[in-house]
Amino acid sequence: MRRQSLPAAVSAPTPSGQRSHSDGATLKRLLPYIWQYRWRVGLALLFLVAAKVANLGVPLLLKQLVDSLDLPAGDARGLLVVPAGLLIAYAALRLSTSIFTELRELVFAKATHGASRQIALETFRHLHALSLRFHLERQTGGMTRDIERGTRALQSLVSYSLYTILPTIVELVLALVLLATKFDFGYVWITLAALAAYVVFTITVTEWRTKFRHQMNELDSKAHTRAIDSLLNYETVKYFNNEAFEAQRYDTGLDAYRRAQIKSQTSLSVLNTGQQLIIAMSLLAMLWRATSGVVAGALTLGDLVLINALLIQLYIPMNFLGVLYREVKQSLADLDKMFALLEREREVADAPGARDLQVAGATLRFEDVGFAYDPSRPILQGLSFEVPAGQTVAVVGPSGAGKSTLARLIYRFYDVQAGRITIDGQDIAHVTQDSLRRSIGIVPQDTVLFNDTIEYNIAYGRAGATRAQVEAAAKAAHIHDFIVAQPLGYDTVVGERGLKLSGGEKQRVAIARTLLKDPPIMIFDEATSALDSANERAIQAELKNASRGKTTLVIAHRLSTVVDAHEILVMEAGHIVERGSHAVLLAQGGRYARMWQLQHAAQDRREPHALSST
Template structure:
């Protein structure tokens, strides 16, 4: 398996790998080019806005020169004044039209990329999600989505307009005045840009270190808050605060260094601008004194300088933000590059409808190469029958359900449904045919109704209530002030373990699949509730192919076959009575559990 790559997290100041700028831009470009008509129209508005903007100083120069002449020429400045106002308005008009045209392009691109990343993350294997930290991923997606908008905004509204205006101004200076003005502006701009890019590139590594430490601190905080109860159980609030502060200290050091280098960047930029402006105004003033230039020319040169250097004042910020946006987008696109460990085969087909037989044929499996979990597991669950799997913790019982759902592929052997190898079935079709009540039930932070209805979103309210009744949950829900609209809290923490499992049972029953998996489905229930639900589970399993994974042996007594697992192998198999009569591992487990519950061992018939 090729594991998902991730950017490193170096100490403050240590260099990171260069951002793959062109690769990131090439990846982003198709999302924008889908709206090429709007893009081209927005660029046309940009050029028209800059033409109008450059025309303003030219008209202003003529007005100044007109006012400097005889008083009979007052009609000429009046006309120019109207043109001046029209050009000013045209600049704003085309800028707003550009924004109107491009707004949907930006938002659609952000939406399309975010949705694709979200879908891709759901398509990745369980192994990927077990190895990654949710806080870091969520921050990467958040920053990446926001950075797409920032990148487009800064490029279209800052960089491109400035480049267009620089080209127009240099052309006017070259045609209307001597090449000395062009040389001063060109040298100043080149020096400014080179200095800004070099220093900003140096600062990029520092900024990335800031973000890495920010993500790490955020991940640590989320992980601690998600485990709030565990922190309280062990009185480790100060321990968690110290761990969080350790990461914040790293972030503080990186952020402080970033701020200091920003001050150096700003100071250097202002020095270059000051030298360039001084040289230009000295040359223009000399031309006026010598009679080669008019007062209007001096005003024109000054106006051009202002128009050029005002946006350049923000070039450092814009360049830094663009590079940072590229870094954040690259991190998000890195998630898209993560390979799916389990993918549909090119010739995969849907699972035919109807009753299903489940067959594990000589299955070997290991999460890691040196840690074997299942060894030569071989059994069949006939359609409509129930097979139970029991054994001590770590024997590999729950791994069976993960393999049946195809969260992982087997390392050896095969799993078949009605003779169809799972690897040749579409995963959506396979998972639609299986319902599960997991050992550890995690609920959405929404209403009880939503969490039950999640099993089959198209189900009616009556069907949801019927599923809740079948799971012995309806009366409890009705006793709550908000009934089915009661919110369950983050990961269902407002409900007890038993209540959460009953919600999970109701959800699985609502799905109504041909294959059911009960993975320790009643482990969090008291004996009385377990007996009440057990009857409902047996009724739900009737006519369905059922895999019953259990630690409590009283829940598997009526299974058609019981498999006893030990160290990834089936060591015994048979019915409850047969296994007790064999007086092997199952019988010892049964006797031990009966003693723990204070009940007498029933006679074997």
């Protein structure tokens, strides 16, 4: 089936050309998915605060213990303070911190995984709803990578926000309040100054190195896309002995990715070194001030321990602020890419208030239809014809005449730009696509199968079909004997895109699948092109039986397959140049008659050769 050129105005943008949103807009887009779990979020936040309060109680307890131990030598109270206070109170606080933390994660797990599942499912459904034009241009490897990263990004973003960033902020606020109430504001200003310098430095350097992360992702997607494309075209690679060439292309992508990784790692080292310098300077200032207070008698040893413990608890999570900021930014970027897929508008959408198609006799009519994939190259121009209910109309003509486009338009993979297509008088643009496609069955020229069993691929024509129904369809398509001769029978796996089957076997599976669907309208697009003459004649008889009483459109190149059609349309350059029955067209001595003579002459030349070779 020939792929037409696409207009630039509506072509799908490449990943690098997608419109990106601000981080705030991405978070706003994410909020509805989280909001449905708002009670769980609230409860998780309560557990978060409780865990941090318990955690902050640990240095306070240590201060009391140290001050209580400031006793004269030999004082008997020292024997009671250490075991009772240290072993019971300290253990209880540590246990409380762990329990509240685990409760927080347990409560919020359903929200995280539920939102992730919902977004992934919505994206999957939306991709199926997008037009054929989008899927002809897509890069499968890069697109699946974007969806995979986007789904993972949601979990990472929620995890970092709720489990690290928010707890750090809560702990920082509580620590600052404690420093301000128990000591002087000098400690608060030192902490705030260090925090400000740390945040500014981290954000500045991380923004600078974000371009390296983006570069890494783009190169990763590009290398992945090349690998997937090469593996999907395994046979083509083998035909032209290009294994080394494909390996070189893949290695070039991996090498570019490696260089980007090195740049990213180098910039990360700069970030980490600067962060540690700021933390070290602030620790030096705080401990110098606290030590001076102890020497001057203004503070106790317990106060020094408290300040030191608070600083350790604050700065340990801050060590990861750069990583967190980078990961949050990257998660937002990955989510934005997935949301960009969700925002892709459908080129073909159901009209407002569209109703289900009501099929009575299934008369199919093209009324002055005009269509072009590219405005500069019209495909169909004022095309009009009718396939009466229960009859068979065949369309023949040279490649590029627009024959296969007819099937795409009937299925509404594209909408016509002029005229209309009707079924029983109903404009297909005004009915739901689901009801329209339920009423049509097609045997395409290029058969693609799922990497599953033969039974699954045939049963795909009718969800819930029984094994007996599948076997009946396979017998009608003359493939049952081949299937039962396989070691696994109907459980034989056909491989990626059906590559384990021959072209003729794949086509017969496609025929069986359509026969099982049993729709009122049938389309055969070169349905027997991959079959030998003997099987073609046998299946033609079955297709004739299957299409009896159904509205059938046959798109063919071999004229011998359409001689029994009620009417034959000869197309050239998007126009119907001749129409009539086989006998009438031969009698006219026009384009159809010349095509018939040429095909028979070619067949006559092949037959002696076939006989001599036997």
